[in-house]
Amino acid sequence: MSIKKSILIRVRLVFLFVCLFACAIVYKIVHIQFLDGDKWKSISKERRIFYKPVHATRGNILSDNESILATSLPFYRVAFDPTVTKAEVFNSGIDSLAMLLSKFYGDKSEDYYRRKIKNARHSGRRYIRLNSRQINYQDKKLMSRWPIFREGKNRGGVIFEKVEKRFKPFGILAERTIGFINEDKNGAGLEYSYNGHLSGTDGEALFERIAGGSKPIYDGTEVNPQHGYDIKTTLDINLQDVAENALYKALEKTDAEYGTVILMEVKTGEIKAMANLGKTKGGYIEDYNYAVGNQGRTEPGSTFKLASMMALFEHAPEVKLTDTIDTGDGRYRIKNTIMTDAKINGYGKLTVQQVFEKSSNIGVAKLMEQYFGNEQQAYVDYLNKFGLNSTLGFQMDGEARPYMKDPQDKNWYGTTLTSMSIGYEMKLSPLQTLAFYNAVANNGVKIQPIIVKEIRKVDEVVQSFQTRVLVEKICSDETLKKLKTMLEGVVEHGTAKNILSADYKIAGKTGTARKVKNGRYVREYSTSFAGYFPADNPKYSCIVIIDSPRGVNVYGGDVAAPVFKELADKAYARDLAMHKPMHARVVPDKESLPVVQAGSFDDLKMIYNSIGISTHTGNVEEDWVKVEPKRRSLEFKSNPVLQNKVPDVIGMTLRDALYILGNQHLNVKVEGAGKHVKSQSLEPGTDINEDKTITIILS
Template identity: 85%
Template sequence: MNIKKSILVRVRVAFLLVCLFACAIVYKIVQIQFMDGQKWKSISKERRIYYKPVAATRGNIFSDNGSILATSLPFYRVAIDPTVAKAEVFNSGVDSLGLLLSRFYGDKSADHYRRKIKNARHSDRQYIRLNSRQINYQEKKMMAKWPIFREGKGRGGVIFEKVEKRFKPFGILADRTIGFINEDKNGAGLEFSFNNNLAGTDGEALFERIAGGSKPIYDGTDVKPQHGYDIKTTIDINLQDVAENALYKALERTNAEYGCVIMMEVKTGEIKAIANLGKTKGGYIEDYNYAVGNQGRTEPGSTFKLASMMALFEHAPHVKLTDTIDTGNGRYRIKNTYMSDAKINGYGKITVQQVFEKSSNIGVAKLMEENFSQSQQAYVDYLHKFGLGSTLGFQMDGEARPYMKSPQDKNWYGTTLTSMAIGYETKISPLQTLALYNAVANNGVKVQPIIVKEIRKADNVIQSFSTRVLIDKICSDETLKKLKMMLEGVVTHGTAKNILSSDYKIAGKTGTARKVKDGKYVREYSTSFAGYFPADNPKYSCIVIIDSPKGVNVYGGDVAAPVFKELADKAYARDLAMHQPLQARVVPDKESLPLVKAGNFDDLSVILNKIGISNHATAGQDEEWVKVEQQRRSLNFTANPVLEGKVPDVTGMTLRDALFILGNQHLEVNVEGSGKRVQKQSVEPGTDIIKDKNITITLS
């Protein structure tokens, strides 16, 4: 066979094979399209149609007065099924629709949107997303009036796909307390702790897979979602704002690592403010709940001395506040270690009252040795009796478990009793410390702190949380009396006398605990102040922690106590119920009128009537705040209105009234001079209030 014939045979064989392959392809197409067509169509439809969860609307989180702390706002993506509209409606409206879309989104031309919609209709595409940008509800209402869209979903084909976003109207205020929850259902704060209530129950709807995504099929089989419940917290927005600002300033001033503040109502246990700020490269943010969680569980230092003294008075009721203890030269040997006091050369011989006021470590240690050296377990038993060995059952997840040693433990040393007595070798969270102080303020009744008051569905209360008593009587009345005198003495004569107030009494205790690094105590401190006010009729208890402050004065009285004072001042100024009633004074000289320039109409009227001074208001006057003018032998009241958004006129007022009014107008107040009344103010009355504006008032 020559070469030509061989090539010809090969070509014919190859051609035959190609023909056979082509026939096989044609056969397979005929089989798929016609013989098995119905089968594949059914499979395609099954895979294209599916049920998809429809997320429920998450419930709101409210403050104590109903202000929204967190809510879900609806946003929408705009899509269209261009095959739905009738030809007349579509053709007459598509040009205008393209122009409106182009103007609204500002990214593509009107011709682009027109062609996109027309091409989709020509291709019989039943779903196209017009733009990935999300629109709000008002924009949705506007779009719903556009050509084609105005026909609605059934006749115009417009599809507004709802997307919900969590929104906090007060920004970062109480950010960590409100918390978050992610797609994996992990999170923190109230959002996480009450997720089962807030989340609701998802629904279910039928969707069809199409090119570029999926579209809903409205066939009546969808299951509507059950929206989440709302929760009402105990947080007071105004006090929360003051707490965060005061804490932030203190942290920034001392370059501290982190800090927290908790303010609680004594009788109810309702938390009115809880702030947590941690240091980052950009400043301080709410990065962790130090007030409640494990990272905030530290050796409390001298604030724990309250528990030790409570145990002492319960165990040895014969010990009096006037009994004396020799603290020596400020250095005391215990086994093979030394304990020292803050004062160089020591305090010498001082009373039990002074031991607490001056926060003498040696004085407390000696009292413990004298009364508990033979019964160390009794001391620990008292701590458990006070509830310090167990959690509070707080409503938010993540409450730290206290660490409390026992004489049976292997790490109970010869120095452990005296170390625990001054706040070392034990760990509790700030909230657990505050609960103890709150119990003293509450005449021995220890209540459970609460932060959520109600779970609601619209106006219907689904579940309410009332005050729960943890311990009916934490100690005897005689012990309480001694403790209260000591706590007040700390502020009047002791380590916190820098926060003594002439308007109301404060009771509390400072704390300065050395930090542990690499198993050794270093010269870094966790500073604190815990207490309550007004001391003679407690309304609020509060604790402030500032960790690792830098500088010269890094004791609790210098760093943490001023934050307590600032928050207490604001709370006192805005709560008239806490103010002591003004005592009426008899005017000895009937020929002269008392010096009254401005103030609260009701207060002034009551006082002047009581002492027999004629007074009257201008006709029609119904303002709460007034100016006072002398008219012969009487005083005339004229309106001094306090307008929202305007700087008020506080000249002539007492400092207390001025602070109350300016504080309610969200102004930062600086006070200069001394005296009882405001002589002048740095910002003219009636001026528009600028956010974070400072105003200086001068007293005379």
Template identity: 50%
Template structure:
């Protein structure tokens, strides 16, 4: 009986406890729903909804002809929820999927990918990243057809996380100039940084709701702030000339095993930069764009500065190109320092013109010391009047500032002026030096270099940048005429004779500056060549810098000048406006057989024989030109020298095209009939990829 009562008592106690617990649950439900309902609703909304920034689409960067240099495209990170797909789909497709991932990304082999995916499934991982890089939209569409992935996100577990990233269609071309952005969408270097305020746009804000798999969906409740996309910028860069500059610079940097080099090509009249290349050697020995030496570096320019000294001398003293000075046997002592000329034994007595052409340190320094020794401030006034001592206020951030000693400062010595006159004890950027030479080519008008022409929103121009004049005239016209004559002489007879041309003339100056290490000048050199072309009617100016070349050739004439010539040759071949019309001496000889003028001998001989026209060939030849011999035709061989422009006049368009295209030349044809005019003179040097215009009549 006691046992029965004990059991009943325990059952009643358990029932009472369960009843009380049930009442507590009911009370809590009532409390949560009716008493604290608003509190929990607000908390649920705060967890399920999130106020988030909406990124604006960054603006595009264009070349001068509208080609894209940088744009924002959707890229995707590939992730995987290993718990979604059923066993049959997973087991059937995991081998193939692993193999395709390994082939596509190349960062793991098939076995490694399979192990990664299977371990994630065993652990119940809902998110693993596949591949170390983002993929583009085309790749995304391809991956969507792969095993398992083709089932989509809900049944296959594939996750494509979209992110707008910068894309450069021309890859490394002008990479440092265009610049790049970091993960926060802010510019780091180059145009991306300098024009970040225009390119970045304004981010918006919106409310997003959490949906399945942790993804967010935007809620359009009327309170969202729409993102304003960034503006586009159009640069002055010519893609073709940029390619020419970079390829030529890279080739010669490799040839001389140099530390770094840069090239800037500028349009004389406008100051528009058509190409800017900066290449330096990395730890693997490859040349890449890593630093904008052309704009940011400030170094001793060496002999290219001698032209500024020469202009100051002619303006101050009326010095003529024919005036002479004695330079001794190649050594001259200024106070406690000895200056030397490059030529052993010296140049003896030289004219000012010869001093520039031969780049005599002693001649220039002696003239400057004689004229400005007691008034160095006057020399510095000329430097300022040339626009050399002030920053250019270039459109890109990071411009190297010029440095010149002050004659009243404690670091001004008796030897400062002689050494400054030949480009030492001062610092300038290559772009600044080019701007000075561009002014000489531009009849004395110094214009600021420009690399961005306009800021646009679609077809609307928000802001346009016109050519800005720094100095209306850097010197008298007569002085400039003499200087330009001397600069032509540098190439015709002086230190840059090795780049003397035949189809057009170059004017410029070589520069070779010894580099300072631990306060002492070393046998390591900073070489350069600054100038313009064509010399008579300049359209382009250019500066080439190559730092620390190795080997036997270490001077500006041997290292930098050939790069200038190679770039100028290619630009000349590409720009048909630089070509002169054929002189009258090349006019086609009419004769009494005006139709039979020039072509392939076998074809012309066959036609003449069919028509019963007497024709003769003295020596075997493939291509011939007709001349009159009484009542018959005499065939004369047309020379087809390798690498030279053939004489195409009188040929049919078909024959001319055949000849030129076999030589790797691009041809533009206008008119009908036979070739009457050709844009390049017969016998001039042909450059593969250049353009030749043929006029048929």
């Protein structure tokens, strides 16, 4: 066979193979397209259609009088499906729509929006986000009336994607206590600790994957979300404000590193204020919860002497306050260390009460050596009996665990007993120290502090919290009597006499503990004052910690005690229960009706009808109304919310007011406390300028 013939045969075979392969491809295409077409279309649709969660509205965090501390306000992103609109509607409205979008957002030209929408329609894209900027509810209502958009989501293609933002009406007040939670479910404070209640249960809806994203399909199978519960706290907004301001001034004055203040009701354990401020380059902010967490767990210093004296009186009840002890010249050798007192050349001979009032380290150490030198385990056993070695089971995550040594530990030294007795070689958080002082004020009953009082679903209480007793009787009545006398003496004659009040009695103890850096004690201090007031009938207990103050006077009595006094003065002035009662005859108004002055028309009408109060709606067509009494009924008057005009929110609840004012792009400042708006700083109906601030007063 010739070479030419051989090559020709090979070419023909290759050509035949290529033809057969091409026929096979055509056959497969025809088979997939026509014979198996329905099958593959079904699979494609299944993969394109999916369920997506619909997030629930997060619950509110409320103060003790139900003022809103944190709430969620709705905002929207605007997306568009340009393929669903009929040609005549699209062509007649696209120019006007592009002009309105350009004017509203103010970032791109009219031609940009026209090209973007037309290109998407031409290429068959079923989802485009028109702008990343979020809009409020009033803007949403406005856009819903624009050309094309007015046809709705099914025929007009407009998609308003709801986004909720967390808003705190009182700004940074109690910011760390309220806390936060991020997208990764990490956070702090009440937002994090009660996230399971606040977040609610997400629903789900059917979405379709399309070029550029996904769009919802409303086919009736969607599951509505169950909105989060509200959390009612024990915090008092006014006392919280006083605590933060007093603490801030003290920190600035002393250039300290951080500070914390806790104010608690003696009988109930309810925390009325919890302030935490840490130093930053820009000043002091709530950067960490020093009152509860590990960073605030420190050696308490002289405030711990109360526990040592309690152990002493329980162990040796024969010890009297008038018994004397020689503290010498202010220097006392214990093993291989020297203990000193604050006064140069020492205090000399002191009574037991004076040892406590003047906070003599040597006096306390000598008493501990005398009565516990051979029974060191007994001393620690008393501390454990007082509950000082256990956590409080506080309602917020992150409570520090107390650190308390035991004679069986390897690091228990010959000086540990005397060091512990004056507040060293152990660690407590401020809240744990306060709970101990509160037990003395509460006649020996140690209770668990609480900061959350109720969990609510609207107005229905789902769960309520009462403080529980941690130690039924922390010590004997005889011991309590001695301790209270000493605590009052500290303010009357001792290290805190600078906060003596002519109006009410204060009982407490100062503390000044040296800090440890690189394993050595340095000339930096953690200063404190813990106590309660009024001393003869305690209503509140309080602790103040100011860490690393700078200046000449850096002792607890000079730095921390004045903060306690300022807060105590304000609390006493506003709490009439601590004053002598004034009797007055109050005549009830039997003709009064339960009237909310303003709010949502639908909500108010439903409420009044459900409780049987007659209402007159007239020709009300607005979403928001005013309510006026009319004989034995109520009359609704329109209260329109106009674009770029200051709305009238007087008489509304705080949440309604925040919702409306936020939608009008106003910066809102809230003052006072209460459920309703008493007055507003901007006149209703006036024009809204850029970055305008409105102040609303609550009653």
